[in-house]
Amino acid sequence: MARKEISLDQIGVLVDRKIRQAVGVNASKLQLERERVLKYADGALPKPQHAGQSSYVSNDVYDSVEAMKADLLETFGGSQDIVKFSPQGPDDVEPCRIATEYVSYIVYRRNPGFFIFHDIIEDGLQARVGVVKAYWNEDKEYEDETFESLAEEEVQGLAADDQIEELEADLQKDGTYKGTLSRIKTDKSGVVIENVAPEEFFVEAQAKCLKGYFHGQRTLLTKSEMQAQGIPIEKLKGLKPDADENHDTDAEKDVRFDKIDTGYSANDDGGNEDDQKYVVYECYSTMTLKKGDRARLYKVIQVQKKVLVCEEVDRSPFIAFVPLRRAHSMWGNNFAARVIPTQNARTVLTRGILDHTSITNNPRYTVLQGGLVNPREMLDNRLGGMVNISRPDAVRPLEQAPLNPFVFNTLEMLKANKEETTGTSSLAQGLNKDAISSQNSQGMVEDLVDLSKQRAKVIARNFSMFLQELYIEVYRLVLENDSKQSVFEVAGNWVDIDPRTWIERKDASVTFHLGKGAADAEAMNFTTLLTMAAQDPDLSRMVGEKGKYNAAVTILKLKNIKNHQDYLTPPDQLPPQGPDPMMMMEMEKLKADLAKANASVEVAQLKLEVERTKAEALIAKHQAELANIQLENMLKLKEDHRKDMQVANEIDVSQRELEIVESSPAVEPAKAIVSPNS
Secondary structure, three states: OOOOEOOHHHHHHHHHHHHHHOEOOOOOHHHHHHHHHHHHHOOOOOOOOOOOOOOOOOOHHHHHHHHHHHHHHHHHOOOOOOEEEOOOOHHHHHHHHHHHHHHHHHHHHHOOHHHHHHHHHHHHHHHOOEEEEEEEEOOEEEEEEEEEEEOHHHHHHHHHOOOEEEEEEEEOOOOOEEEEEEEEEEEOOEEEEEEEOHHHEEEOOOOOOOOOOOEEEEEEEOHHHHHHOOOOHHHHOOOOOOOHHHHHHHHHHHHHOHHHOOOOOOOOOOOOHHHOOEEEEEEEEEEOOEOOOOOEEEEEEEEOOEEEEEEEOOOOOEEEEOOOOEOOEOOOOOOOHHHHHHHHHHHHHHHHHHHHHHHHHOOOEEEOOOOEOOOHHHHOOOOOOOOOEOOOOOEEEOOOOOOOOOHHHHHHHHHHHHHHHHOOOOOOOOOOOOOOEOOEOHHHHHHHHHHHOHHHHHHHHHHHHHHHHHHHHHHHHHHHHOOOOEEEEEOOEEEEEOHHHOOOOOOEEEOOOOOHHHHHHHHHHHHHHHHHHHHOHHHHHHHHHHHHHHHHHHHHHHOOOOOHHHOOOOHHHOOOOOOOHHHHHHHHHHHHHHHHHHHHHHHHHHHHHHHHHHHHHHHHHHHHHHHHHHHHHHHHHHHHHHHHHHHHHHHHHHHHHHHHHHHOOOOOOOOOOOOOOO
16 A cells, blocks of 8 residues: 655645744744843843933943853864864874864865854854854856767767766757757855854754754745755745745844844845745754655755755754753753843942932032022033022032942942853953952962853853864765865875765864963973973983974964964974084084094104114114123133133043053153144
8 A cells, every 4th residue: 555645735834833833933932032132232221210310231241242252262263173083093093184174174264164153152142052054055157168060979978077067969960969068167166154043043842952853944035046045936936025024033133233223124125026035944854754654854945835845854954052051951041141130230230320420410409489599590500600699598409318338349249240150250351450469379360260261161062062063064064065186285285185085974072272371381281291302312212203293283283373384394204314513513623633632642653663663773782782792602601611622632632641651561662652732
């Protein structure tokens, strides 16, 4: 059995009923509250109670909102890396850094990020909720061209070209094609972030958040504006512009422009129906359009119960910021409305002081009847003017009650009460003249300022959650719609950006420092780390060149210096390190000292060589003399030995001769004996 589907007319009636029941449409209590807050912020309330009273108005609502807005904008509206995508693995660190830089570029440069944050913070503080709408906007300029005598392959090539749309070709008799095409001249498509005015946004009364609850935006658009947004205007047939009929829903807008007296009118077009505006409702509702089917999220655009667009979507483009969250409610507390009683009380007391001063300087008088010669003289308040009287007691000042002495104490009490209510003290704003004194050190003042901003830090954390959601939504829009490759500068380096290769991300982290003092304190921590590394060689090796570079980059970012690449070069891009000039001077000095020392050594060596030569000559001389002495002694010993041997030989010969003589027979004596000794 086929499932029965709800018709567009039924969807229009259903959505219209939800619109009428939603908060933020028509004269709801919330709308009246926001109108009242705007009037107090502009100083239009409270009004004087009677004519002649002082018209002074205390600006407590305005001051409180501006002080809190200044704190948040100082934190999130600057150039620091507030939001960072979290890596899903070691290889995802660099892609996360590139994606973070690119999304920040879209938020702050492709869109006016500072002004977007300014307006949503102001809306949140004055209207309970601030809302932005993030969507992909197709913005292309086309150039029409004609062609003829093209072959079928050439026409197919044109049809495959991404830069060509609306191609129409007709086959000619000769087999060629002739036709027209639209070529993309410029493509400015991209993510658009718009602030939604509080009076335009509405949401289901019992909503706890946007997801899963009926919500939408009411805008005033002409036919051409609807057509530019891709809304089919042919369905408007039979419907007349109804912006003026719904002028009562623009009461907040009237209050916003009341100070400049713009004479606001929804349709001021001179009667041209094409330029008149329709009330267009863009709604997001979870509905079951087919019986038995699951509930799905649908985007419905309708005018006067007439559905122009009804399509299934996966998410809503609206992102809300609630400064003072309230449990189980989409609508938090109104920051500005909390200060209205204080503004009323301080205004009344201050007006009393001013009125009392005025009456004291210009008192009322009692005049006896007939006591004045000329009554007109009493009405003339010229300084030093004369009054002619007929008797001394004719004129007497009317007694005036003294000013209550507790008025000024009460004003101080109300001031303290406002600081407790808003969390923004005069000390934190630099408005307390006694903050810097001989009894208060700088550290004590900084501690007091930090303590006074605890309430602001809670609101800042709520804003950081809004930023996370916004950045993730911008990333998704780029991932889903951007098919163009581009070159983008990241930390001084040009990298290729191709969103088609990105992965889906569902989480991001937010880092923020409330106020300039906290950023300076953190920068000082990194400076201390670099100083310690310079003094400790072991710590310097642990930190390394990359750690020092990252610390220096972080310091410049905390000091709000964007172009850190103009001052710092990554370690891997540094040229080979040359010699230190001071070291070179020391080396040259050492070389000179070494050369001088070498020269001295050479001179000493020469002297030593000369002395050694002299010593060797002297030794040789002594050795020669010693050799001569030894030779002479040897010759003398040999001569003495020869003589001894000669004497011994002579003795031996004599003994032998004697023995011969004695052993010879007796004969005639010989006449002579031949002897070697004679």
